[in-house]
Every structure is written in structure tokens, then in C-alpha cells.
Amino acid sequence: MITLASDFGAVYPAAMKGVLLSHTDADLVDIAHDLPRQDPRAAAFWLQFALSEFPPAVHLIVVDPGVGTDRRAIVVRSGEHAFVGPDNGVLLPPARVVNEKPIEAFEITDVTADSMTFHGRDVFAPMAALVHEYGVGDLAEIECLKPIDDPIGITFPTPTLSGDGTEIDATVLVVDDFGNVITNVPGEKLANYTDCLVNGHRVPIVDTFASVPTGEPLVTVGSHGYVECDVNHGRGDVYFAVSVGETVSFEIFDR
């Protein structure tokens, strides 16, 4: 099985499928092709969510703002999974979530200068097919793969909680297209509470956006399982004046 994920939108993923299917008869599984554009960090967040339950597979992941620069092309092995894509960090969070063993990384050494703009088709798809045909266990036998120990990483911080769990120092992991502020606080930390202070603003903890009037702020747990700071029909990032990587302090309580 080979999974495909990218920020390509329409048509371009099909060109990668054509290459894959010329080299292998693996089953292809589309993950998403509208990942946050040119944003490896946000893409990595969504991919660690989307891929966490997959059985062993080769995962072709192309969110690659550095294509055409000297960023490396890599393959990452994690247990029986392999991840193929650019060395910008996007591969590591999903690689770590599918398996607990340490990951191994390899540089693809035969990238030619011919392919300047579409490494998804010209570099990563052929390599994904090759890895699938060799088998993930035999990566070391692929001649153009050189072990490296310094793949670029993206890590998501964990929140700091007070002893009783009512004060939380959180970090913004992602702001989505709608301005929703997704933090690193697992949703279960808010169970049984009705309200909170978010950076000093009093905000209700609710199940749905519609629980507050249009334009009003809310805190809720998104379907990804993390606590979000949002505004009903508005932008949470503007209301709370926070952006990716910044800290958010929560004080949670019962009305």
C-alpha cells in the first residue's frame, strides 16, 4: 500500500499516481491533497492525526516549499512504515506516531538537477514505488539511499499543567483556514468544566460553535481531539491575538 498526501489540489496528484502505477501495482490510498499550502508544520500536525491508525505502508508526502533549493530529499523508516518526501520536517511527526521504535533516515542521493519544480512526480513518487517494491525492511539495499542522522525535525510541544489541572500553559500548534486556534491541550483536560479564562478573557467551554452568539468567543474540543480557541463565525486568531508557536494560558473552572 502507498498513501499519498500533498498540498497540490487537483490534477497534480494524478501525475504522481501515473508514475507510481508505472512502477508498482501497490494499492494507492489518497490521504488529502489540500493540506495547508507550503506549510510543513501544519501539514505534519494533520498527518500525524490522519496516519496514526494506518497499517504498515509507504507514505508519499509532498508539502515542499523548498523544492528547487538544496533541501534534501529523504526516506524515513519507522517500524514497518516508510515515509518519502522532502527533508523539511513534515515526515517526522507522522513517522513517530505510527511506531514507537526510533526512526531511521536516509538521503536520496541521485536527485538530478533536471527536476526543478515537481519533485513529487520526478523524485518522490519513483522512490516511493522503489521502496514499496524492495520492501521497507530492505531500505539499506537501495543504492541511492545514504543513511543520515540529522533529518530536520518538527516537534509539537506538550502543555504544562498545575497540580490540580486547572491552570494550563498551552502552545498554539496550528491556526486553520478559518482562524481557529488549535492548541496542544488534549480535549480530556477540559472535561467537566464549563468556563475558562484564556489569556485573561472569560470564555465558555462548549460542544459546538452554535452554543454562543455570532461573533462571540468559545473554547471547544475539535474533532482532532485538541482544545481550540475559536469565534463563532469569526476568527479566533484575531480575537485572541495569538499565532502559531505562541503561548496561551488557560484557567478552567465551573460556573
Place this chain on the structure above:
Amino acid sequence: MITLASDFGAVYPAAMKGVLLSHTDADLVDIAHDLPRQDPRAAAFWLQFALSEFPPAVHLIVVDPGVGTDRRAIVVRSGEHAFVGPDNGVLLPPARVVNEKPIEAFEITDVTADSMTFHGRDVFAPMAALVHEYGVGDLAEIECLKPIDDPIGITFPTPTLSGDGTEIDATVLVVDDFGNVITNVPGEKLANYTDCLVNGHRVPIVDTFASVPTGEPLVTVGSHGYVECDVNHGRGDVYFAVSVGETVSFEIFDR
């Protein structure tokens, strides 16, 4: 074969695929993941259209505004097809269209309180895989399935026609995102006519939106085969002042 349909948009469907593929090597077929959001009735309309020609399969359908409430999780058998999803009516119209035999319904009894927000991944996908592995003929052998005789239904009304077919009392089935008003009148009822009165408004019957000027109303047959009341570059629901479930009267004639 397992088909997947939802209102999840991007990324979330992939989490369901991961679960399915960990439990089965069934072929997966995407139906659509941008079904009308939180709208089981409109989703059911589109699914009875989309699934009508499928060969026997397990159909995983998640349009589920009631997730986290006490709405039941169910499996519906219709001939050699099985439908897995929430008990809000969305499963029944497609289940009835794929087979003429009476349907049978089962409640999934082992839904734990752990899974509050993403039953697509945590409840329905594992059950779809299980049903696929047992085979649709052996549903009764799955321990956590309990027969029920009261699954929630969604039925679409049929129109009333005068003897010569020129007066039709129709019902609005769906208003799509563009404001197009889709009625329950099969398109062939308008064949050979050029004009009609829609709730008293005189409107031409045309093949394409572009047959009338921008902002003008029209009646046409959509690709789903039903009669629509639309406005070229405008909203039919506003122009005709109708909404889902309301009645529309047609008088059709030749210019």
C-alpha cells in the same frame, strides 16, 4: 468493497481509512466527503442517487450531527448491501434504493463513552470492517449487533399530478449550496413543454442556466434527474421563496 461517504471535508476521512485498512484488505471506494454538512436529509438524497448502481458492498456513511448524544449507532442490511452509520435516517434512502427487499436494522451495542466526537473513526469504521470480514449474510453472528425494528427513517414524498400531467403539486427535497431548489418531480414529466407557472410565476423550461439572462428564473432538469427551480447566477430559494419540505405548484404548458 467498502464505500466511504461523509461531510468531513479533508483529512478526517483518511483517519477512517487507516482504521478500515488495519482491519481488512477490502477495496475502499470514496463516494464523497463534502456531503451537505450536518444535514442527513440532504445527504440521503445525494446518496440514494450516488449509490443506486453499486454492486453489493459495505457502505460507511457518516453525516452525524448527533454524535455525542444518545442517538444510536446502527447497521442496516438491504439485500447483499450493508450500511453502517448513525441512526438519524441518512442510511435508509440509499439502503432502499439498492435493493427491493425489506431492510433489516441492528443497533451497535458496544459503543463506549470514550469516543465522544469521532464515531466515524472509533465506532463506524471498525464496525464496517467487521461487517466486511463476517460478510453481510452473517450480520446476526456479530455479538454486539442487536436487531431493532424502529430505525429512524427519512422518506422523500412523491408529487401529485393531474390527469393530463400539466398540474403538479411538488415538494422541495433539497436546496443546494447555490440556492437551487430541487423538487421531487422526475424530469421526464416536463418533456415537450416550454413554459410553466411556478407558484404563479411564469418561468421558461430550459436545458441550461445560460438560456436565460443573469438574474432571471428558470426551470430545468438537474443531472440527478429531478426538476429544479433556479435563477441564473442567483438563488432560486430566494426568488421562489421556498425551502426544504415546502410545496411548489407547477402548471406546465407550451408557448
Place this chain on the structure above:
Amino acid sequence: MITLASDFGAVYPAAMKGVLLSHTDADLVDIAHDLPRQDPRAAAFWLQFALSEFPPAVHLIVVDPGVGTDRRAIVVRSGEHAFVGPDNGVLLPPARVVNEKPIEAFEITDVTADSMTFHGRDVFAPMAALVHEYGVGDLAEIECLKPIDDPIGITFPTPTLSGDGTEIDATVLVVDDFGNVITNVPGEKLANYTDCLVNGHRVPIVDTFASVPTGEPLVTVGSHGYVECDVNHGRGDVYFAVSVGETVSFEIFDR
């Protein structure tokens, strides 16, 4: 393998999948279902790009503004590939790109008047399944296929270059949804140059839109490999006042 491409958006492609899977157990591969709507020429451009690397397959392509008129329904053979769809030219550019041999074309002669609006489901999908089951080599044995020698063609012109390559008379192949003007000039023709005159306007040649201020024009090479005339956060077709089929003159030079 059967690939599917259309301008149908959501849900309608699933109806074609249902028909295909009732007749064959071929692997289905989605190419794109948001091809330029009702625009066979632009769709053909994208499909010759997307399908160029595919292994032998049956390609079901439905961009069909003439459905319901007397346009023919056809099958085109190109080497071991077959293309099934309307006779409006959309099949020929991708058919020519997958194989160098001359193409052969056949009319589907048993199209009944019953199917007026959805030939994708009612005519082309059953034929694609039939072609897959017979095998592309045995098209002549399918009774309802009649050889024709005049399938409608779409051809894309090639640019005219001066001896030193610095003056190019190009043609606009496609204007995309964003107003980007895609010409027929292969990207490598601009390598090593920094600036150009486009119809007399001086414009920088850059790698990314963000290299110029908002509202400013630029020339770049798109991921499809062709030279584009664009405006950062604006419409190239408006700025350069050109549309599909028109000529654009480039003079390229180094700053």
C-alpha cells in the same frame, strides 16, 4: 485499471463508479473531478499533463458540454490505452501523449435517446467497463463500436522562436481560475534569463509569485512546466489583456 476524470465535482463521479464496479473488478483511479467546467480544451491541457506517465489503462473522461446534442460518443485507442468519452476533442491530447503510434477512433453506436443528461453514467461508464473486460487489443470485436476516421481534435500550437531564442511568439493555452495565463512556451526556454518584455510590458522572470509586490506582474514557470504570465494576488489575463488562443510576444534578456 480504469481512470476517471470529469468536471462533475462531488457525488456524480460516485454514480459512475457504481456502474463501473457493477461490470468489472478493475482498479479505479481518480484523476480529478474538478476539471475546468464545460471546457474540453482546458481539460485536455490538464489531462495530457496528468495522464502522461500512466501505464496502460482505460481512461473514462467526461467533460461534455454537448451532452444531449448529436455529438458522438467515442472510444479512442492509443497503443495499449483506451479513452472513452464525448467526441469534442478532449480525448485526443491525452491519447497522443501516452503513446507515439497513430490513434484509432470508434463511434459508440448504441446510444439510446433515453439517456439525455448523464452520459457519464449511462453511456461512457458501461463502455469503459466493457472495453476493460474485452481488453484494449480487442476493441474491434465490440459490436457497437464502429471505426471512424474523423474524431474531433484539439491541438495545442507550438511557439515560434528566433534563432537565439530571445524572441518568442507564444500562444495562450489556458487561463486558469485565478486568471493565470498559461502559454505554450516550455519553461526551459527562460532558463538563465531574469527579465522579459511581454507584449511590450517589462516583467521580471521569477520563481515564485511572492518575488514581486502584490498587484505586480510576473513571468514564471508553472508546475506543469509551461511559462505563465501572472499577477501576484491579481489576474494575469486582465493585466496582459489576453485570452485563450491569442498570441503573446516575449523578448527575454538579462538585467
